[in-house]
Amino acid sequence: MDALTQLQTLLRDLFQLDLADLDFGLYRLFRLKRDEVEAFLTEQLPRRVAEAFQAAAGMEREVLEGEVDALAARIQREIAEDALLPDGDVRPDFRETKVKAARDLIAAYEAKRRQLQSVQASDAQQAEVFNHLYAFFSRYYEAGDFVPRRRYGSREAYAVPYNGEETSFYWANKDQHYVKTGEAFRDYAFTVEALEGSRRVRFVLTAASLPPGNTKGDTRYFFPLPVEATWDTEHATFDLPFHYRLPTEKEVEKYGRNSRFQEAVLQASLPDILKAVPDAALAGALAATVEEKGDERISLLFKRLRHFTRRNTTDYFIHRDLDGFLKREL
Numbered sequence: 001m002d003a004l005t006q007l008q009t010l011l012r013d014l015f016q017l018d019l020a021d022l023d024f025g026l027y028r029l030f031r032l033k034r035d036e037v038e039a040f041l042t043e044q045l046p047r048r049v050a051e052a053f054q055a056a057a058g059m060e061r062e063v064l065e066g067e068v069d070a071l072a073a074r075i076q077r078e079i080a081e082d083a084l085l086p087d088g089d090v091r092p093d094f095r096e097t098k099v100k101a102a103r104d105l106i107a108a109y110e111a112k113r114r115q116l117q118s119v120q121a122s123d124a125q126q127a128e129v130f131n132h133l134y135a136f137f138s139r140y141y142e143a144g145d146f147v148p149r150r151r152y153g154s155r156e157a158y159a160v161p162y163n164g165e166e167t168s169f170y171w172a173n174k175d176q177h178y179v180k181t182g183e184a185f186r187d188y189a190f191t192v193e194a195l196e197g198s199r200r201v202r203f204v205l206t207a208a209s210l211p212p213g214n215t216k217g218d219t220r221y222f223f224p225l226p227v228e229a230t231w232d233t234e235h236a237t238f239d240l241p242f243h244y245r246l247p248t249e250k251e252v253e254k255y256g257r258n259s260r261f262q263e264a265v266l267q268a269s270l271p272d273i274l275k276a277v278p279d280a281a282l283a284g285a286l287a288a289t290v291e292e293k294g295d296e297r298i299s300l301l302f303k304r305l306r307h308f309t310r311r312n313t314t315d316y317f318i319h320r321d322l323d324g325f326l327k328r329e330l
Helices: 003-014 027-078 100-117 123-140 249-255 261-275 280-287 300-311 322-329
Strands: 176-179 188-194 197-208 221-224 230-232 237-245 289-293 296-299 316-319
Touching: 003 027, 003 123, 027 100, 027 123, 123 322, 188 280, 188 300, 197 280, 197 300, 221 261, 221 300, 249 261, 261 280, 261 300, 280 300, 289 300, 296 300
Parallel strands: 197 237
Antiparallel strands: 176 316, 188 197, 221 237, 230 237, 289 296
């Protein structure tokens, strides 16, 4: 993967373009802006970098042109007025002069002309810029959020803002607001494009057993209920209800008590959910593979189920001035 493609992939993840089919809340804005963001990544970003390099090359070219003109004037003044051809080349009969000072002057002139002709931004220089941008954004972005990721090395990796105070108290999550998952239990909807037209899928939380006071207690999980799913023919909408609760002993024995319990529940529910979809076009689209990670083939349905459960079970931070923070860090 080249440097530009690597950066574009990271920014697509950062702007969550793979979630543009979601049809609720803030994701509707992603959907509206998807084409603009994609155009920026594929067209404007490479063009802006190229233009910046051309501008830098233009300044260097201007300096070199002045130096070449000055050397040409010296040759015409110190050697002969007709020592240069109309195209700027040195006349062959003057190039073989035995005067060392004249030979040195001509050599300096020709070297400077070659340098002027070669002034242009190389692919390696542009790749270096894309690599720097990739390193910058990946330093603060991980799994859908901007976070202060710890880094270790021989040199300090972070600079603490300092305004001349004798002492300054600083913390990693300064200026960030903490959001608990218990406040995010909302319906989840996305649109699926099929040959016969658009279909809408909604994940609806119909019951939630929360810890007292919204504190962290025994781990609860999302359990889909395909037997209670409904299909609205008029609006082409499939509703899938969920319960958020503690697992039973039988479920613990079946899926195991580990960090992959939730994914095991979702994987086991996939066949029943697809059977509950009465629309063949929608069922086919949900079962289609959208990602491959090694030997794992991820269907659209499983991808959305996983995003739904993680979105509601992951605490996160929101920076109150992310634009200002990133500009300062950059």
